Amino acid sequence: MxxxxxxxxxxxxxxxxxxxxxxxxxxxxxxxxxxxxxxxxxxxxxxxxxxxxxxxxxxxxxxxxxxxxxxxxxxxxxxxxxxxxxxxxxxxxxxxxxxxxxxxxxxxxxxxxxxxxxxxxxxxxxxxxxxxxxxxxxxxxxxxxxxxxxxxxxxxxxxxxxxxxxxxxxxxxxxxxxxxxxxxxxxxxxxxxxxxxxxxxxxxxxxxxxxxxxxxxxxxxxxxxxxxxxxxxxxxxxxxxxxxxxxxxxxxxxxxxxxxxxxxxxxxxxEFLTMGEGARMAKSEGGFLTLQALIDKGYDPPAYRYFCLNAHYRQQLAFRWESLDSAATAFERLRNRAIELRQAAAANSAGTADAQTASSGRLADFREAVEDDLNMPRALAAMWGLLKNSKLPARQAWADLLDMDRVLGFGLETIQPRKIEVDADLAARVEKLIAERTAAKKEKNFARADEIRKQIAELGVELKDTPQGPVWRKL
RNA sequence: GGCGGCAUACCCAAGCGGUUCAAGGGGACGGAUUGCAAAUCCGUUAUCUCGUGGGUUCAAAUCCCACUGCCGCCUCCA
CATH class of the missing domain: 3.40.50.620 (HUPs)
Incomplete structure (x- = not known):
């Protein structure tokens, strides 16, 4: 304490x-x-x-x-x-x-x-x-x-x-x-x-x-x-x-x-969040950004939380869209990593003594950061250190990540893949194109396959081929 | 006018006297993988350097002084 x-x-x-x-x-x-x-x-x-x-x-x-x-x-x-x-x-x-x-x-x-x-x-x-x-x-x-x-x-x-x-x-x-x-x-x-x-x-x-x-x-x-x-x-x-x-x-x-x-x-x-371009963010001055405005632009709220945690609370932080983008990307990686880890942990056995030691080292860094006047940038660094440590058994890494998340507050324990509402009409069109593309790929007609992927991209949809087959999501 | 803060790589941002003469994230680049991509993984990306100029010290991004630039508060704005 x-x-x-x-x-x-x-x-x-x-x-x-x-x-x-x-x-x-x-x-x-x-x-x-x-x-x-x-x-x-x-x-x-x-x-x-x-x-x-x-x-x-x-x-x-x-x-x-x-x-x-x-x-x-x-x-x-x-x-x-x-x-x-x-x-x-x-x-x-x-x-x-x-x-x-x-x-x-x-x-x-x-x-x-x-x-x-x-x-x-x-x-x-x-x-x-x-x-x-x-x-x-x-x-x-x-x-x-x-x-x-x-x-x-x-x-x-x-x-x-x-x-x-x-x-x-x-x-x-x-x-x-x-x-x-x-x-x-x-x-x-x-x-x-x-x-x-x-x-x-x-x-x-x-x-x-x-x-x-x-x-x-x-x-x-x-x-x-x-x-x-x-x-x-x-x-x-x-x-x-x-x-x-x-x-x-x-x-x-x-x-x-x-x-x-x-x-x-x-x-x-x-400390204050300032608006980069001179404008001050104040309720009394009419124009200000709400969380909903961020959501409307496609950001997930925890990405804003990540953005804030990336700077120390006693430091002014200038709001810039590109900074928020950077935080949003980092947060998505964190989300995906957490989901993978959770699944792996469910299947994994407990770690070795060596791994336990490596893990407690990360937690020690994390604790030091928290105890040092809530240094969240350092705490996040410790978290990434944990995630990048591939030698750690999944169960151990997952347990440690959850412990860190008690402070970070990203809700990782139950976090789900990002899903964006897609209307059925669009979904049907995309599915149809994907079927065509899969057929083209089977015939080694890659020019046709790439063309279809381009069409899908024009619908604002990202397509990925994974070992489990093609996966798409609205951007 | 008063009070306070900040200037670190392409961007965000830790570090606040030596023990790493500089964490982490994003981006970029190279490689692995892929039909090609995406995702992922590996690697590279501040070494006459931490706004500029002085000073203190055996030792400074870290302390002191000056200068420059930026920001905030003093309004019933968080």
Whole structure:
């Protein structure tokens, strides 16, 4: 049980130790369900999945909580007064609740398609309004909040170490702030813990509170739900790097103000997937790639997972189609190799002592990579080392591969050959051509055979002659 | 303006003081196999080299400084 992890709090890689022996309380920031997740979001969830699997693989029992932000919060168009949820609802002519339900479901499906294990607890912000109001009350009792026209704000100036996580230079922020100052805020870094509904319009989502009708500030939900499900101290809290400076910093401020204890031992952040051609992938900017878009282009979701695992989680990764192609090819080889190995293993007897040794060497490399701050590129290298080792008895290699897959999460145990939906019409045409070609081959009329193969290729079908006869598949 | 990161072969990407002066994947090329292909297997593909220029050190891709280029955050974007 030795695992070294980078901690944003200390900016160092340290050996992970849980608060309670053998158990890990893990909180990961979940999606705001007003639209589909884009592949950049998904990269972060893949990283968190690898973290969670690695903890389990190293022997910890993990309790994982993930929130779902279904409360509308403000868009970046500060003056519009509309929030993302309501905007999504207006766009699609549905209620905010329908929107939230729909995209949450879509998100869950993405997780399944990427072999991301679901959390033990899903918690929705709107199911925890009372807890959030309770936190504001607690903050009020400590004299840490103040009231402005549009909401109740947290006074960050009262905290000595505000911004410790992000190492914020608060003075510097004030000097160079390019954030529009809310009128009356005492510090640039102050943030809303409760927002009032606009006087002239009724929001679709709003709740009464001791301070007035409105809705909770965004940062509050994670604090409230993490406290509820994981207690006052938890081991690891994750999210995207963009959350370091604001969201997580504010979560810490609120939570630790209330409990008086260090809340989170380990903060971990996944780096961004960037779009090669300058365009940034952001939900709020309209154009973004979803997992479904990749599928529509013919990629299998685990190929995207492979693409992500090929780079370290703390490294920015530029999305390029050719890089994805490269990952997709590698993943197909892995899939085929795994299927062969599974079949061979079923027929094979256990290995010799020598083979056992060779095998444990590979596993040792793999373990070292995992334990070194989740170095998946190295872990994949170890996996290929195992697959390339033809001396290893199949049963042994298969057992080791499955063990590695507990971390990698490609679902190799039950993986099936890639199949692409083909309509019956096309299938019939291809079969007919193949029959003709087989006949031509029998007569040694290879020119004719090649011509037919060309015709088949024009239908977007790849034809292979195997010892078992011709095999085809739609590309 | 503040904070942070990155520059390694054709591409992606590990390595972060010596113990391999550089993993793995993709691609390309050569060979085996094939009627020819595909798939598969074997081999080759950074050796005045790790953006450039200095420095530290017995020793640097790995540490320090400068420069250049790129990227991200500081907006309720993962």
């Amino acid at each position: 030795s695992l070294k992890l980078y901690n944003t709090l200390t900016r160092k890689v340290d050996e992970f130790r849980s608060i309670r022996p053998g158990e890990v309380a893990l909180y990961t920031c979940g999606p705001t369900v007003y639209n589909y997740a884009h592949i950049g979001n998904l990269r972060t969830y893949i990283f968190e999945d690898v973290l969670k699997r690695s903890l389990g693989w190293c022997g910890w029992k993990v309790k994982h909580v993930m929130n779902v932000t279904d409360v509308g919060h403000l868009t970046s168009d500060a003056d519009s007064g509309q929030d993302k949820m309501e905007k999504g609802a207006a766009r699609e002519g549905k209620s905010v609740w329908e929107i939230a339900g729909f995209y949450w479901q879509a998100f869950k499906e993405d997780l399944v398609r990427l072999n991301i294990l679901p959390p033990d607890v899903w918690c929705k912000a709107t199911d925890h309004i009372a807890e959030q109001i309770g936190m504001v009350k607690a903050l009020e009792a400590k004299g840490l909040i103040y009231r402005l026209e549009d909401g109740i704000y947290f006074d960050t100036g009262k905290l000595g170490d505000y911004g410790r996580l992000a190492r914020l230079d608060v003075a510097g922020l004030q000097a160079g702030a390019r954030v529009d100052l809310v009128q009356g805020k005492r510090n640039v870094t102050d943030f809303a813990v409760w927002k009032f509904s606009p006087k002239d319009s009724k929001r679709l989502m709003e709740w009464p509170s001791p301070w007035g009708v409105g809705f909770p500030g965004w940062h509050l939900e994670c604090s409230a739900m993490a406290l509820k499900y994981l207690g006052e101290q938890l081991d690891i809290h994750c999210g995207g790097v963009d959350h370091v400076a604001v969201h997580h910093t504010n979560e810490i401020a609120q939570t630790e103000s209330i409990t008086g204890k260090q809340w989170v031992s380990w903060w971990m952040h996944g």
